[in-house]
Amino acid sequence: MRYWLMKSEPDEFSIDDLVRARGQTTSWFGVRNYQARNYMRDMKVGERALFYHSSCPEPGIAGIVEIAKLAHPDVTQFDPKSPYYDAKSPRDNPRWWNVDVRLVEKTRLVPLAAMREDPALATMVTLRRGNRLSITPVTPEEWKAALKHTR
DNA sequence: GCCAACGTTGGC
DNA sequence: GCCAACGTTGGC
Secondary structure, eight states: OOEEEEEEOTTTSOHHHHHHTTTSOEEOOOOOOHHHHHHHHHOOTTOEEEEEEOSSSSOEEEEEEEEEEEEEEOGGGGOTTSTTOOTTSOTTSOSOEEEEEEEEEEEEEEEHHHHHHOTTTTTOGGGSTTOOOSEEEEOHHHHHHHHHHHO
16 A cells, blocks of 8 residues: 655645535546656555645645556547647557545645644655655655644 | 756757 | 756755
8 A cells, every 4th residue: 555646736636626526526638748657557446646736835734535447548649639648658658647536535735834844744756856746645654743733 | 036956859 | 878958856
């Protein structure tokens, strides 16, 4: 059982979109980074992730999601009309994969500044200097510490 | 809008 | 395999 952090720009897809889709699953398409893709392929159904708002006025943890479906080929890579289209991805050997997630809960926002202030969270991969990965692993200790901030 | 940091691309 | 150029991320 592993824990994760998944970033989303709220302008594109926010915690409130997940609230509106409560009970449904949401396809985490559009990841175009190999390391982040590999993490998604490691994910198992039922594992949980911190849902993080990035590139916005108030970056931080906004909720908790769980993995609802194992990684499967990202349909947008084959759609020429999609901004995520990848002409070089072979249909019989897709480059890009995505899991599906579902909302566990929308939490109080845990601002980036608060995350940096907590020594128990300062170790998070996503907070490391220069890290830009949209999907990163979270240790059980970090997970516990993060949940405290959401209450 | 700026800019540091990083990943990817492509010529050699 | 190297590495410069380029594009992207994401906080500020």
